[in-house]
Amino acid sequence: MYHYESFNLLQMIYLIQQFRNAKLSLQGGIAFIALGLYFISSYFLEKSYMQSQFPVSYFEQQTSFNAPKMKEWYAYMIDQGTFELYIQTQLIDFLFIATVIFAGFTLWSFTANLHPKTHVFNTWGQQLAFALPIAGIFDVLENLVSLIMIENPVDFAASIVIPYSTFAVLKFTCWAVGLVWLLLSIVALPIIRIRFKKATVV
Numbered sequence: 001m002y003h004y005e006s007f008n009l010l011q012m013i014y015l016i017q018q019f020r021n022a023k024l025s026l027q028g029g030i031a032f033i034a035l036g037l038y039f040i041s042s043y044f045l046e047k048s049y050m051q052s053q054f055p056v057s058y059f060e061q062q063t064s065f066n067a068p069k070m071k072e073w074y075a076y077m078i079d080q081g082t083f084e085l086y087i088q089t090q091l092i093d094f095l096f097i098a099t100v101i102f103a104g105f106t107l108w109s110f111t112a113n114l115h116p117k118t119h120v121f122n123t124w125g126q127q128l129a130f131a132l133p134i135a136g137i138f139d140v141l142e143n144l145v146s147l148i149m150i151e152n153p154v155d156f157a158a159s160i161v162i163p164y165s166t167f168a169v170l171k172f173t174c175w176a177v178g179l180v181w182l183l184l185s186i187v188a189l190p191i192i193r194i195r196f197k198k199a200t201v202v
Helices: 002-021 024-051 058-062 067-080 083-113 120-128 131-151 158-201
Strands: none
Touching (some): 002 024, 083 131
16 A cells, blocks of 8 residues: 555656646646636536525635534525535535646646746745645545535534534635735736846846
């Protein structure tokens, strides 16, 4: 088992290096495809969530830290006959998470590589390309806790909401860090490239 896990890790590192060393056109194409898959999965996730008639938004639900409210929301869907759709939504979310990890890493890495190699937006960007994959890991952990809660939706242990909402807060934090960095990187890109070009000409 140890050797198998080590092999998978080495494979992952190899794929990361291959992507980051590929031509920018190829990186951009892969990032574009990944982003398309993300939007498709997001559409189906949102649609399923709306059909489940969950009474509040994702953010309010996942960061509530409130077991009584969570049980009320579950009970509401049970009364509406849509709780099975909510369970389906949780399963669709795993597919969504996969696209978040794929799109997050490829798009962030591609954007970082558009900057000069020695610039902070490249060096830091390579590290922050893992922000959304890490968010995806927290999302998986959050979903696993959620699956435990929905096994007994109106009588689960109240304490389980703490890790559930904690994972959600960490997930949203990683999302926020990643999105802010991506926005700054894109806004700064033309300015940095112009300055870098002038510096090389001089």
